[in-house]
Amino acid sequence: MSDAIPVTILSGNLGAGKTTLLNHLLREAGDRDVAVLVNDMGDVNVDADLVADGSELDVDDGVTELSNGCICCELQDDLETAVVRLARDRSFDHLIVESSGISEPAPVARLFTAESRAAALYDVSSLVTVLDTRLFLDAFAGDGTPERRGTDADGRPLSDLLVDQIEVSNVVLLNKADLCSEAELAEAEELVLALRPDAETIRTEFSAVDPATLLDVDRFDPGAVNEMPGWKQALEGDDHGGDGAGAHGDHHHGHRHPDEVYGVTSFTYRRRRPFHPERLAAFLRDLPDGVVRSKGTLWVAGNDHRQVVGQAGPSVRVEAPSPWIASLPEVERDMYRSNRPDLDWHDEHGDRLTEYVVIGTDVDRDAIEAALDDCLVTDAEFEALDDGSFDADGPFPNEPGAEAVIREPTPAPNPGE
Template sequence: MTDDRIPVTVLSGSLGAGKTTVLNRVLTDDHGLDVAVVVNDMGEVNVDAEHVTQQSDLGGEEEVIELSNGCICCRLCGDMLEEVGRLADRREFDYLLVESSGISESIPVAQTFAMGFEDADFDPTDTYRLDTMVTVVNAHSFWESFDSGAALTGDEISGDAERVPEAVLLDQIEFCDVLLVNKCDLVPDDALEEIEAVLERLQPRAEIVRTEFGDVGPEAILDTDRFDFSRAQNSAGWKHELQHEHHHDPQEEHGVASFVYERRRPFHPERIAAVLSDLTDELIRAKGFFWSAGREDVAMGVDKAGTSVRAGSSGKWLATLPEAERQQFFAARPGLEDDWDDEWGDRLTRLVFIGRKFDGERLIDRLDECLLADAEMDEDWDAYADPFEPEERRELALANE
């Protein structure tokens, strides 16, 4: 059956990665498509939209939509749907290209096009088909971060942002179909191989394309038919690693390694907080959940993205739910019951680490030292000091100063 809905490509990437340059390169190429453009910028003045209009032959306000002073993943989601709905009513184009802001999270934007938005009058799934999620990576920033321990993005955001830029960038990498490694001319070939090895760990499903000055053929990001929402949700690198038994024998390629740490004994809260706040800069990504003694009500989550580490409450253990609710989870996912402990239920630690030239065995030893000793298993865990935020605060920043 032919799908005649308008295909959509979403272009993401950190500030300065080269998204607008890529956008202009594609728009000025002879691809035979009539493309409408949505450009999202955090600032009050949408500089990117002005640049797109100046550098391409798209001059009409009906063809270039500017969404400013917010992100289309949250604050401007409704505005975006209103505009793409208005465009759909005209149907004078056959492809939609969306450039999101540097701090837009990819998953909410994809969900908007793939599933709609409950508070909006316009349902995009009737008119649009999400075709490709693209993330542009600044190869030079990645390369510099390897040797200096600096932030992966090199960007600073004013105001009270909920997510740090590095976390957003890695989310964009982990949820995409195509990775454009831009500014390759600024990086030696051997360093590019290391960067690609890291990216393959973070997102093994994506096609990786090297670019200079944003020069990429339109066929790499338009009408690829690569997007599959069910696969995309489960294809992030850390989930991929959790599903493959790499536990304590990291496989290395170009110095890039990953492993999963899993234990069924709780961490001492102060000891694990100290380790999490002192993770090596060579660890680019760490993600998962852990059991902190004295917090038997909630699973504690950890998220390291580049130089930033966050940890805190991340949801309830199934063991804390009423029996009827628990049985509903077991019925939906039979494998959960097979992994159930008679005393502690589903309480455990499962963390994935991805990094470059780091000492995995030393990290495992440090984490093991955070586990409760036999004598501590019989102590009153509620008497332990809790370095993490209260339950109503989702995360605690433990950024390495």
């Protein structure tokens, strides 16, 4: 039996109820000895004081407080030092790490799973995300979005962060359930299922949940297929043959495919013909309101780089991680191909391919696929590509590692202005 200390990593948007959950877990811990690491985005770590007051623990005794900042970013070294010191100085049964409401949980989990001093002492048991259910629904509801949806400290839309937090979670708490109708709660559950098919969802009020549900479990398995978010499972499950969208594969563990859930659909658009950059940009800027999440690789005409698009609610961003292998000089191309025998290679187009997963509520698949087909280059434009006369511009990056913002949320008007 391993002597490693189990770790629960807690994330969620600002105001969702993470600190309330933390206090609840400490109050109801029973005979468990729980250590906690908390941080806050303010100059003073308010969360540490709240947790200490709510659990009748002294900060110096039961709660270790990190200095100001995001524990998964600039304070990564501080976090590692803190967890190692905790394990060496105190005896406890379980560690809970509460990340800032503006940070992603995945880098925190990597600290405990990669080769490090912390990984030698701890095992991640689960990643838990707390949602303000009303805000979560509003973030993807299109019209009537409240002012609370905005951007994080780096200017990234909070809808992006909400999706990132859900897509790595093992457990999602739909908190403030008393503020939502039964239909709204069911919709939230189906959205989480589509984004993260293998996560357990739990409805809560004031973050009240049985501590055993979060602490006495071992859900985290970074090497398992079921650790994939919904869009990756859609790609892995699809039939890769042909130029079309492909058929859906079966999921394991008894989980329902999002297509089987009323109101929530998921499909993959797959083509071996490039997009016209201007028509594609126009499509991405005007996605149907029901599209909650879409992600994948795009082949854009006149661009030698793979375009990886990520959309969460109103936010659409594209990056160019690397060139298409087919666009490289022959010697490099042959080297890459020899090292990747399973590479999907087309005799004419090489590895150039669009694979784009769409997840949404009540979306019209046929209409979206038809609109995407209209964005593909015509035969005449394809000929222009071959003879070098193709002339079209667009916002897509053409340098390795470059990024572009295609669409951002429109800030809600301030009633006081």
